[in-house]
Each structure stands twice: as C-alpha cells, then as structure tokens.
Amino acid sequence: MTASSVQSIRTLDKNGDEITSVGFQRFGFDCEVPLDVVRSLYLRPHYVITASDDETHGVDTREEDDHARFTKGYSAYQSKSIYHPQSQSISYTTLTRFPPVKLLPPSSRKRVLVTGGAGFVGSHLVDRLMLLGHEVTVLDNFFTGSKTSVSHWVGHPNFELVRHDVVEPFMIECDQIYHLACPASPVHYQFNAVKTIKTSFQGTLNMLGLAKRTKARFLLTSTSEVYGDPEVHPQPEDYWGHVNPIGPRACYDEGKRVAETLTYGFHNQDGVDVRVARIFNTYGPRMNPQDGRVVSNFIVQALRGQDLTVYGDGSQTRSFQYIHDLVDGLIALMNSSDTRPVNLGNGDEFTILEFAQLVRDIVEDVQRADGVAAPRRVNIVHEGLPKDDPQKRRPDTSRAKSSLDWQPRWTVRMGLEEMVRYYKAKMAEGSL
Numbered sequence: 001m002t003a004s005s006v007q008s009i010r011t012l013d014k015n016g017d018e019i020t021s022v023g024f025q026r027f028g029f030d031c032e033v034p035l036d037v038v039r040s041l042y043l044r045p046h047y048v049i050t051a052s053d054d055e056t057h058g059v060d061t062r063e064e065d066d067h068a069r070f071t072k073g074y075s076a077y078q079s080k081s082i083y084h085p086q087s088q089s090i091s092y093t094t095l096t097r098f099p100p101v102k103l104l105p106p107s108s109r110k111r112v113l114v115t116g117g118a119g120f121v122g123s124h125l126v127d128r129l130m131l132l133g134h135e136v137t138v139l140d141n142f143f144t145g146s147k148t149s150v151s152h153w154v155g156h157p158n159f160e161l162v163r164h165d166v167v168e169p170f171m172i173e174c175d176q177i178y179h180l181a182c183p184a185s186p187v188h189y190q191f192n193a194v195k196t197i198k199t200s201f202q203g204t205l206n207m208l209g210l211a212k213r214t215k216a217r218f219l220l221t222s223t224s225e226v227y228g229d230p231e232v233h234p235q236p237e238d239y240w241g242h243v244n245p246i247g248p249r250a251c252y253d254e255g256k257r258v259a260e261t262l263t264y265g266f267h268n269q270d271g272v273d274v275r276v277a278r279i280f281n282t283y284g285p286r287m288n289p290q291d292g293r294v295v296s297n298f299i300v301q302a303l304r305g306q307d308l309t310v311y312g313d314g315s316q317t318r319s320f321q322y323i324h325d326l327v328d329g330l331i332a333l334m335n336s337s338d339t340r341p342v343n344l345g346n347g348d349e350f351t352i353l354e355f356a357q358l359v360r361d362i363v364e365d366v367q368r369a370d371g372v373a374a375p376r377r378v379n380i381v382h383e384g385l386p387k388d389d390p391q392k393r394r395p396d397t398s399r400a401k402s403s404l405d406w407q408p409r410w411t412v413r414m415g416l417e418e419m420v421r422y423y424k425a426k427m428a429e430g431s432l
C-alpha cells in the first residue's frame with residue numbers, strides 16, 4: 001500500500017492549522033519529528049495485516065488501507081505480523097529494520113535514562129528521543145508498563161531495555177535522567193499503597209543519587225495531584241495544595257510531594273541539576289485500558305456499546321492534555337534552565353459529564369467515518385464518587401508559556417479522535 005493511493009486524515013490544531021509534526025526547537029535542542037512517523041509507532045506497530053477467513057486468500061486490504069491513511073507509507077520498517085481472527089492468534093515477525101533515526105554527532109548525542117520508559121508517557125518520550133538520535137536506556141519493572149510499548153526499539157543499537165525496579169539502586173553512565181517510574185492511575189497506585197509511596201520516595205532517592213554521581217541532569221515527573229483537592233483555581237505552581245495526608249490518594253499525592261522535597265534537597269545541598277514537571281491529566285494511545293482512568297474507560301465503554309460510567313453527578317472538572325503536547329513540554333523543560341516546578345497541562349476544562357458526552361459524540365463520528373451508518377447511542381450512567389476525588393482541576397500554565405515558550409497545540413477533539421482509532425485497532429487485533 002503506497003501513501004498516495006489512500007486518502008489521508010487531517011489533524012488540525014487549536015488555530016485550525018494542520019499539524020504535520022510534533023516538537024520544536026528550544027534551548028538549542030531540536031525535538032521536531034513528522035507526525036506520521038511518531039504515529040506509525042503506535043497505530044498498530046506490530047502488525048499491518050489481518051488474515052482473511054480463508055487464510056490462503058491473503059489479507060484484509062480495507063484494514064491495510066485504514067492503517068495507511070494514518071501512517072502514510074511510513075510502515076515500511078514495521079513488522080508485518082499476521083493476525084488470525086479465527087484462532088485469535090498472531091504470528092509475529094522479527095523486526096529487522098527500525099524507523100530511521102537522526103544521525104547526531106557525539107557532541108549533541110545524549111545518553112538518556114528514562115525510568116518508567118515502558119509506561120504510557122514514558123514510551124512516547126522514548127519514541128521521540130530515539131527518533132531524534134539519542135541513546136536511550138529504559139528502566140521498567142513492568143508493573144503498569146508493557147514491553148510491547150517499546151518493543152519496536154528492542155535490538156536497535158541506540159536502545160537498551162532493562163527490567164529493574166527503581167526501589168533498588170541502579171548504576172549507569174548518563175547525561176539526562178527522566179524519572180517517571182511510579183504507578184499513576186488511582187486504581188493502580190491504590191492497589192498497593194505502601195509500594196507506591198516506597199517507589200516515590202526510595203525510587204527518587206536512588207535516581208537522585210545516580211544523578212549526583214554522574215552529574216546528570218535530573219527531571220522528576222511530579223503531578224497535579226500535589227495540589228490535592230485545590231482551593232485555588234486554576235492552580236499555579238506557587239499554590240501549596242490541599243492534600244489529605246491519610247486519605248486513599250495520599251500514597252501518590254504525598255509520595256510525589258516528598259519526591260519533590262527530595263529533589264530540591266539534592267539541588268540545594270549537593271548542587272544536582274534538577275527539573276520538576278507537574279503533569280496534569282494526560283491521555284493518548286498506549287494508555288492502559290484497564291487502568292480505570294476516565295478517558296480510557298469512556299472510549300472503551302463507548303466502542304463496546306456499554307454505558308459510560310460517570311462517578312458522582314459529573315460536576316467535577318478536569319483538563320485533558322494530549323500526549324504529544326506533554327512530551328514537547330517535558331523535553332523543553334529538561335533542556336531549559338528553569339529549576340522551578342512547572343505545570344504541564346491543557347487549560348481546556350470540562351465537567352466529567354460534559355466530557356462523557358463529548359467522548360460519546362466523537363466515538364460515533366469516528367464510527368460513521370468508518371462506514372457504520374447508524375452507530376448505537378450508549379447511555380450515561382452514574383456511579384459512586386471515589387473518596388477525596390478532586391472537585392476542580394485546571395493548570396495555570398503561564399510559567400510554562402513564559403519560561404519554555406510552550407503551550408498545548410492539540411485540541412481535545414483531535415486527540416480523542418486519534419485515541420479512538422488506536423483502541424479500535426486494538427479491538428480489531430483482538431488484544432482489547
């Protein structure tokens with residue numbers, strides 16, 4: 001399938017301009033990559049074809065067309081694994097060609113460690129750093145991360161995947177450390193609260209020790225949850241937060257707060273070069289559909305024709321940022337000189353009830369675009385509100401704008417459309 005033989009899908013930004021690439025040049029660090037290239041890594045990276053009923057008759061070309069509409073021919077280097085719907089099995093081929101990566105001179109090539117690099121955010125960061133030509137080592141214990149999120153890089157000379165839990169020390173020579181490792185969804189981080197706080201504290205301590213020894217720059221991914229159930233709206237970085245220290249979310253909220261304290265301890269005491277990103281709700285492909293977060297829950301429910309579960313009356317608000325905007329922000333922050341905490345999030349705020357209606361509409365739109373004449377309209381039902389669920393959340397991103405020249409480009413609609421297509425493909429594959 002060639003790029004020219006299929007109609008491509010246009011993705012527009014907040015100003016109505018077409019998005020053709022992600023990333024930008026900031027602080028002498030170029031992180032721009034064509035959108036089709038990054039997309040080709042998560043929209044069905046493992047297989048391109050589905051075997052037809054009679055397997056001797058080859059593949060479903062319509063599916064191949066659908067895929068090519070997004071990846072515009074960048075699938076040449078992907079594995080051509082074959083899904084067999086009848087036996088629900090998949091034949092993987094070994095990857096022998098990798099996506100082309102930039103060839104950087106040693107002076108600009110960084111040795112980057114990404115803890116939690118097989119997770120949702122981590123894997124997108126890894127994709128970007130790899131495409132940009134850096135040497136990337138991923139540490140992950142695969143508690144919530146998945147090997148398949150980064151398996152398309154395994155074997156690449158610039159890439160290393162290590163199964164390791166950050167609560168144990170780890171030694172490596174590196175220039176930059178993106179410290180992401182920690183379960184992040186309420187369902188996962190409450191599964192073993194003691195382990196979550198241990199990961200936040202001991203894991204950050206270990207990685208800061210490594211940064212101190214190697215003189216690497218260290219970036220902590222903190223969270224909007226440090227603001228708790230905020231009494232200030234929107235939340236600027238100098239707001240101290242409103243956290244219940246013994247509630248069900250405390251293992252994560254307080255864990256990240258102490259991780260920030262440790263980070264600035266090492267900075268002030270030992271001169272470690274640190275960055276702190278406070279990440280607000282983020283969504284995108286590779287989000288674990290089982291992690292109970294609202295975006296994945298709603299999309300998967302709508303695609304399966306099930307009711308959307310709004311917790312409480314749905315008047316609580318969240319602001320959702322798309323993964324590519326976050327990765328842009330993380331890379332910009334790492335390479336900037338700002339050592340203060342910086343909020344990274346999208347300011348478009350929705351009540352959860354409005355958001356359920358939006359997701360339902362978008363899923364129907366995508367189904368119509370894919371030829372379903374009358375998609376089934378799912379209902380919205382209400383369930384109990386979890387304890388200490390924050391009532392309002394929206395980032396004040398003026399610091400990121402002035403200090404990093406960063407602001408989100410993706411509309412929630414555009415991001416959701418892409419994510420719906422990702423989950424649709426996972427369902428077609430049989431892995432969801």
Ligand SMILES: O=c1ccn([C@@H]2O[C@H](COP(=O)(O)OP(=O)(O)O[C@H]3OC[C@@H](O)[C@H](O)[C@H]3O)[C@@H](O)[C@H]2O)c(=O)[nH]1
Pocket residue numbers: 184185186223224225279280281282292293294295297298309310311312316318352385386389390
């Ligand atoms: O099926 C669902 C799931 C969730 N929700 C509601 O949707 C809102 C968002 O819930 P999520 O679980 O997606 O995320 P939360 O905002 O609670 O926590 C998130 O905050 C920021 C990040 O650091 C973390 O990834 C995560 O902890 C909550 O009000 C929740 O009660 C539903 O109404 N229905």
